[in-house]
Amino acid sequence: MQFLRSGISKSLLAIIIILIVVIAGVAVWMYTMQPKGPRKLIVLARSGTYANGLKIAAEEYKKKTGIEVVVQELSYSGLHDKLVTEMLEKTGAYDVVMLDDPWLAEFASQDFLVNMDELLKKKGLSVDPDFIPSTVEVCKYKGTLYALPYVGNVQLFVLRKDLFSKYGLSTPKTWDDVLKAAKIIYESEKGKIYGYVIRGKKGNPVVTNFLPIFWGYGGRIVDEAGNPVVYSDAGVKALKVFIELKKYAPPGTENYGSAEIKAALYNGKTAMSIVWPAWVPALEDPEKSKVAGKVEVITPPGAQPMIGAWLLAIPVTSKNKDAALDFILFVLSKDMQKKLILEAGVPPTRASIYMDKDVIAKYPWYPTQLDALKHARARPRLPQWSKIEDILANYIHQALTGTLSPEEALKKAQDEIAAVLKG
Amino acid sequence: MKPRAEHVGLAFTIPALVILGMLTFYPLLDTLILSFHKIDVAKAFQSFFIGLANYERAFKDPLFQVAFINTLEFVIGATTLESLLGLILAIIFAIEFRGKNKIVPLIVLPMMLPTIVICSFWRIMYHTEFGVINAILKLFGLGSVNWLGDVRIAMLSIIIVDLWQYTPFAFLIIYAGIQSIPSSLIEASLVDGATFFQSLRYVVLPLIKKHILIVIMLRIIDTFRIFDKVFALTGGGPGNSTEVLTFNIYKNGFRYYDFGYAAAQAVIMLLTILIVIVLYLRVTRGGTR
Numbered sequence: 001m002q003f004l005r006s007g008i009s010k011s012l013l014a015i016i017i018i019l020i021v022v023i024a025g026v027a028v029w030m031y032t033m034q035p036k037g038p039r040k041l042i043v044l045a046r047s048g049t050y051a052n053g054l055k056i057a058a059e060e061y062k063k064k065t066g067i068e069v070v071v072q073e074l075s076y077s078g079l080h081d082k083l084v085t086e087m088l089e090k091t092g093a094y095d096v097v098m099l100d101d102p103w104l105a106e107f108a109s110q111d112f113l114v115n116m117d118e119l120l121k122k123k124g125l126s127v128d129p130d131f132i133p134s135t136v137e138v139c140k141y142k143g144t145l146y147a148l149p150y151v152g153n154v155q156l157f158v159l160r161k162d163l164f165s166k167y168g169l170s171t172p173k174t175w176d177d178v179l180k181a182a183k184i185i186y187e188s189e190k191g192k193i194y195g196y197v198i199r200g201k202k203g204n205p206v207v208t209n210f211l212p213i214f215w216g217y218g219g220r221i222v223d224e225a226g227n228p229v230v231y232s233d234a235g236v237k238a239l240k241v242f243i244e245l246k247k248y249a250p251p252g253t254e255n256y257g258s259a260e261i262k263a264a265l266y267n268g269k270t271a272m273s274i275v276w277p278a279w280v281p282a283l284e285d286p287e288k289s290k291v292a293g294k295v296e297v298i299t300p301p302g303a304q305p306m307i308g309a310w311l312l313a314i315p316v317t318s319k320n321k322d323a324a325l326d327f328i329l330f331v332l333s334k335d336m337q338k339k340l341i342l343e344a345g346v347p348p349t350r351a352s353i354y355m356d357k358d359v360i361a362k363y364p365w366y367p368t369q370l371d372a373l374k375h376a377r378a379r380p381r382l383p384q385w386s387k388i389e390d391i392l393a394n395y396i397h398q399a400l401t402g403t404l405s406p407e408e409a410l411k412k413a414q415d416e417i418a419a420v421l422k423g
Numbered sequence: 424m425k426p427r428a429e430h431v432g433l434a435f436t437i438p439a440l441v442i443l444g445m446l447t448f449y450p451l452l453d454t455l456i457l458s459f460h461k462i463d464v465a466k467a468f469q470s471f472f473i474g475l476a477n478y479e480r481a482f483k484d485p486l487f488q489v490a491f492i493n494t495l496e497f498v499i500g501a502t503t504l505e506s507l508l509g510l511i512l513a514i515i516f517a518i519e520f521r522g523k524n525k526i527v528p529l530i531v532l533p534m535m536l537p538t539i540v541i542c543s544f545w546r547i548m549y550h551t552e553f554g555v556i557n558a559i560l561k562l563f564g565l566g567s568v569n570w571l572g573d574v575r576i577a578m579l580s581i582i583i584v585d586l587w588q589y590t591p592f593a594f595l596i597i598y599a600g601i602q603s604i605p606s607s608l609i610e611a612s613l614v615d616g617a618t619f620f621q622s623l624r625y626v627v628l629p630l631i632k633k634h635i636l637i638v639i640m641l642r643i644i645d646t647f648r649i650f651d652k653v654f655a656l657t658g659g660g661p662g663n664s665t666e667v668l669t670f671n672i673y674k675n676g677f678r679y680y681d682f683g684y685a686a687a688q689a690v691i692m693l694l695t696i697l698i699v700i701v702l703y704l705r706v707t708r709g710g711t712r
Contacts, residue, residue: 200572202658252552383464394659397662
């Protein structure tokens with residue numbers, strides 16, 4: 001460091017460093033000052049099939065309009081967390097976001113989402129009646145539209161028709177039927193094939209897997225007045241059936257996520273399961289599944305099937321709201337929805353696509369899915385749903401693993417939910 | 424007056440101190456203040472001062488209690504086993520054998536992988552039907568184990584994954600300690616007629632004592648913060664057996680928007696770690712003398 005001894009060189013060095021910092025700062029400032037016309041849109045999506053669909057649409061959109069759309073993908077809970085962060089930080093990082101329908105109340109109530117009713121009206125547009133009403137309903141909070149439906153997700157039920165005819169079983173209409181069939185198949189197949197498989201991982205998986213059974217016996221989470229009523233005869237019965245089904249399910253089912261359910265289905269290890277539509281195409285693909293051609297897709301037994309639509313919304317912090325809406329409408333157009341179902345397996349939200357003969361040729365169970373969507377039932381539209389879901393997950397899982405009795409579990413769940421709703 | 428060397432040195436460290444202050448002390452202080460407030464989601468995230476109410480709530484909250492106990496279970500289990508295994512491995516490697524230098528990099532491999540990647544394949548390995556672990560057990564005629572679905576075993580399964588990932592860490596530090604022992608000391612003890620175990624006990628172990636103590640301390644601090652393995656492998660289940668503090672705090676903050684309460688839990692967690700470490704350093708007298 002000889003040169004530092006000389007006073008002149010030291011100040012020269014200092015001047016050079018200061019100049020570099022200043023120039024760097026000016027460059028960054030100039031970059032951020034660039035007019036951000038809608039040359040680029042950022043979309044935040046749920047990874048997997050749905051993000052892939054958006055990427056396909058993004059490519060087509062770029063060809064048509066020259067605007068680049070970047071699709072960022074995250075896991076289910078990662079996506080939720082990112083939305084929470086964005087809601088609090090207000091960075092304007094995203095122009096279009098995907099939402100799972102139970103989250104709508106949470107984000108709409110915090111004024112995080114653009115009022116879609118107003119935005120559409122401003123452009124002289126309205127919601128196309130081709131959209132299945134149940135999917136549009138879940139885009140509303142307190143009667144106002146905050147999103148548009150992208151994925152027509154509704155729970156379906158899959159059964160092995162070869163095993164059912166082998167044991168002379170008829171299509172189950174109630175969960176009692178499911179239990180009986182599961183027992184017969186499990187005992188006859190002596191552990192090589194299980195009667196049922198539960199998606200039991202603690203959290204969103206176990207709750208969405210339990211609710212169809214809960215609703216099937218007449219259980220309700222909240223009544224019309226908004227009081228929690230999970231602790232009821234129907235609820236206890238449903239939970240008992242759920243626990244009983246575990247006997248005919250593979251060990252480890254208490255921790256099964258969607259990956260494990262799919263593995264069990266495609267390998268022919270289970271006779272029945274609740275499924276989300278995105279899992280079905282691979283089931284009928286002989287290259288991916290050992291049971292292609294042997295399964296039947298029906299509406300889940302019992303009451304109405306659960307809707308789990310994925311929605312597209314615009315955060316209020318977006319700087320490109322008009323372009324964002326344009327992209328959303330592009331993704332949801334008839335042509336795009338047909339393309340996405342045929343190429344990416346994204347279940348559409350337009351009734352006409354479900355009745356399109358090309359689509360039915362590829363996915364023969366689509367009329368069943370359309371019927372299920374028309375009668376689908378949504379989870380309670382509450383801003384506190386995340387917490388309620390966790391409470392339910394906590395207690396259902398404890399009942400499932402035998403730590404608590406079904407009665408105790410539901411009673412405690414109800415008390416905690418009541419406390420949350422009281423605020 | 425020309426600046427003295429210390430002043431120049433201080434001047435150079437001030438920027439680093441400022442940044443450290445901003446990134447560490449300010450958030451700590453902010454969290455502490457937050458813990459005395461209630462953030463009302465329904466009122467656009469306004470905060471209300473409520474004193475120690477969040478702390479009272481935490482102590483009465485059964486889920487917090489469960490999380491506390493589970494976390495301690497994990498800390499004690501993982502730290503003890505990792506330190507022990509690391510020690511044994513280091514001793515084995517202290518003995519010269521052929522190909523040793525080729526194996527050491529392999530042992531260190533688990534530490535290099537991102538935790539989420541590790542959890543992904545351990546989850547597959549733990550699968551009761553298709554997992555390789557149960558397949559091997561079946562081969563030996565032992566029944567299959569419900570690794571992630573059995574209330575009694577799930578926590579152990581998570582500890583095993585942590586063992587796999589961080590025993591190399593313990594190994595490396597203790598191994599370095601053993602390497603730094605002058606071989607003349609060992610030779611002298613052997614010449615004096617000591618057996619392998621005697622030289623181990625009277626020469627090697629006392630000299631690597633401070634390495635072992637450092638490993639234990641670092642693992643205690645790190646294992647307290649267990650989150651990603653629980654998140655990826657069990658989601659807190661089965662039942663409540665793997666609910667840990669960090670997971671609880673995360674849910675309260677990110678899913679329920681109960682930031683004040685989450686902050687209070689975080690502060691309690693921090694104080695606990697501090698007390699444990701201070702006591703630990705006291706008892707072990709820093710490993711010296």
